[in-house]
Amino acid sequence: xxxxxxxxxxxxxxxxxxxxxxxxxxxxxxxxxxxxxxxxxxxxxxxxxxxxxxxxxxxxxxxxxxxxxxxxxxxxxxxxxxxxxxxxxxxxxxxxxxxxxxxxxxxxxxxxxxxxxxxxxxxxxxxxxxxxxxxxxxxxxxxxxxxxxxxxxxxxxxxxxxxxxxxxxxxxxxxxxxxxxxxxxxxxxxxxxxxxxxxxxxxxxxxxxxxxxxxxxxxxxxxxxxxxxxxxxxxxxxxxxxxxxxxxxxxxxxxxxxxxxxxxxxxxxxxxxxxxxxxxxxxxxxxxxxxxxxxxxxxxxxxxxxxxxxxxxxxxxxxxxxxxxxxxxxxxxxxxxxxx
Numbered sequence: 001x002x003x004x005x006x007x008x009x010x011x012x013x014x015x016x017x018x019x020x021x022x023x024x025x026x027x028x029x030x031x032x033x034x035x036x037x038x039x040x041x042x043x044x045x046x047x048x049x050x051x052x053x054x055x056x057x058x059x060x061x062x063x064x065x066x067x068x069x070x071x072x073x074x075x076x077x078x079x080x081x082x083x084x085x086x087x088x089x090x091x092x093x094x095x096x097x098x099x100x101x102x103x104x105x106x107x108x109x110x111x112x113x114x115x116x117x118x119x120x121x122x123x124x125x126x127x128x129x130x131x132x133x134x135x136x137x138x139x140x141x142x143x144x145x146x147x148x149x150x151x152x153x154x155x156x157x158x159x160x161x162x163x164x165x166x167x168x169x170x171x172x173x174x175x176x177x178x179x180x181x182x183x184x185x186x187x188x189x190x191x192x193x194x195x196x197x198x199x200x201x202x203x204x205x206x207x208x209x210x211x212x213x214x215x216x217x218x219x220x221x222x223x224x225x226x227x228x229x230x231x232x233x234x235x236x237x238x239x240x241x242x243x244x245x246x247x248x249x250x251x252x253x254x255x256x257x258x259x260x261x262x263x264x265x266x267x268x269x270x271x272x273x274x275x276x277x278x279x280x281x282x283x284x285x286x287x288x289x290x291x292x293x294x295x296x297x298x299x300x301x302x303x304x305x306x307x308x309x310x311x312x313x314x315x316x317x318x319x320x321x322x323x324x325x326x327x328x329x330x331x332x333x334x335x336x337x338x339x340x
Contacts, residue, residue, distance in 0.1 A: 093331075157183055
């Protein structure tokens with residue numbers, strides 16, 4: 001039997017997939033006509049998994065913290081101290097988004113309603129340490145919920161004081177944010193997630209069920225995507241490339257444990273996914289390609305709780321571990337979410 005170049009086999013001795021290298025010229029130390037091992041690598045393999053950052057927030061005593069924690073989403077366990085918000089200092093209610101390399105945090109307050117910052121700061125996710133200056137937001141705001149990004153652009157929307165403004169940055173280059181367009185309605189604490197092409201914001205306050213979307217690569221106003229099954233705001237959101245999750249959106253009751261999901265590439269209303277381990281508000285979400293995690297929050301007191309779910313299944317949250325510090329109105333992002 002003649003083996004043709006490009007043929008595949010599974011080597012049961014090495015437990016590796018191999019390809020037959022034909023032709024007259026070898027590659028490296030391999031001669032022509034030999035089997036070559038196929039090596040598959042990915043950012044997740046090289047870095048040990050997708051990393052999520054949880055930054056700032058309100059701690060017991062109603063004060064803000066500058067603490068940043070990190071976890072490896074693909075494992076379980078308690079969070080580890082990463083560094084501090086090093087530019088604006090201790091802040092709560094900051095917006096957060098990320099590329100594969102950078103985590104970016106915008107706005108926030110030190111609890112005082114009038115002391116809102118327009119600072120944008122960033123960190124290199126694969127390292128540890130304090131954030132450094134990125135630029136200035138076009139609007140000083142408490143972003144108060146998850147924001148949206150792909151590998152190139154980051155979008156901030158739905159801040160407080162209540163606004164319909166959407167701003168954008170180019171994540172790889174420092175600078176001030178610019179006007180992108182408007183949401184379909186003014187609100188704050190909408191929960192953001194997305195794919196590489198779409199940015200989506202769900203709900204908002206006063207509690208509503210609005211889901212908006214924009215195409216990240218263009219500029220313009222948001223369009224209607226559908227509705228949440230229950231009006232709510234100030235929960236956690238995250239996504240892989242297929243599904244977006246919205247967890248614990250608060251409506252009439254003070255706390256919620258409900259998780260809903262949407263299919264990012266289509267239009268339509270959300271559907272029931274399951275429940276978090278604790279009903280709460282003021283928590284935030286982050287994701288890898290397979291898992292969504294929700295950290296912190298408030299349920300009569302600040303929480304250290306981190307839950308996780310398998311995004312492509314349906315079911316309730318499972319205990320992941322604890323933050324290093326109990327807090328709510330936290331900010332969260334990851335370097336492996338669905339927009340990347």
